[in-house]
Amino acid sequence: MSSPSxxxxxxxxxxxxxxxxxxxxxxxxxxxQASLLTDQRFVSAVGKPTGLGQVEFTLLHLIKQNAAVTPxxxxxxxAVSMPAITVWMGKLEARGLITRRRSATDRRxxxxxxxxxxxxxxxxxxxxxxxxxxxxxxxxxAAERAMLLELLRKVARQRKT
Numbered sequence: 001m002s003s004p005s006x007x008x009x010x011x012x013x014x015x016x017x018x019x020x021x022x023x024x025x026x027x028x029x030x031x032x033q034a035s036l037l038t039d040q041r042f043v044s045a046v047g048k049p050t051g052l053g054q055v056e057f058t059l060l061h062l063i064k065q066n067a068a069v070t071p072x073x074x075x076x077x078x079a080v081s082m083p084a085i086t087v088w089m090g091k092l093e094a095r096g097l098i099t100r101r102r103s104a105t106d107r108r109x110x111x112x113x114x115x116x117x118x119x120x121x122x123x124x125x126x127x128x129x130x131x132x133x134x135x136x137x138x139x140x141x142a143a144e145r146a147m148l149l150e151l152l153r154k155v156a157r158q159r160k161t
Contacts, residue, residue, distance in 0.1 A: 027155070037136065045128040050121055051095075053082075057129075057135055060114060060122040061097055068111035079159065096122060 011024050014033060023029040035072065042054055046050050052060065062077060063069055075085040089112065092098045097118030103109040114122065 038133070041132040041136065042129065043131045046125045049128070050125050052121070052125055056088055056092060057122070057125050059085075060092060060097060060118055061126065064114045064119060064122050065114050067113060068101070070109060070111060076110075092118070 007019050011020055012018060013020060038069060039054070042057075046052060046057060047054075048122060050057075058078065059074060066073075069087060071085045074089075075082050078085075089098065089100075096115055098112050098114055100110045100112055102103070103111055107139065137148075140148065
């Protein structure tokens with residue numbers, strides 16, 4: 001009687017060491033596994049020290065990079081609803097990290113800009129994110145890191161707004 005052969009280690013789940021089977025080649029599953037790790041690192045390196053959630057960090061950075069951006073453009077960029085954007089923007093505004101300005105051409109429309117305090121916080125947060133990702137990606141060569149990001153961007157660009 002022969003014993004069952006052991007599956008290769010790279011076909012087992014990272015923590016419980018369960019056989020992945022067909023999940024091994026499912027993009028969404030592998031992204032979710034990687035996301036568990038990146039989410040955990042974000043919370044410890046950025047979330048707890050700054051009080052920013054991942055969406056708030058992303059919004060703050062996008063506003064910093066895109067002067068006078070509107071809430072509707074931010075909602076489209078992140079594929080979230082306007083009510084959700086309104087809640088997040090309210091939190092950032094209440095903390096003094098962004099300011100709201102009425103449009104000179106359309107008084108119904110508002111534009112957002114990052115305050116000096118917001119600039120400092122998002123810079124600190126970005127430095128922490130990049131440091132954490134450098135550690136996570138250390139097993140990859142520079143070429144593999146660049147390829148991973150490029151391939152993920154190609155997949156993401158298929159999203160239509």
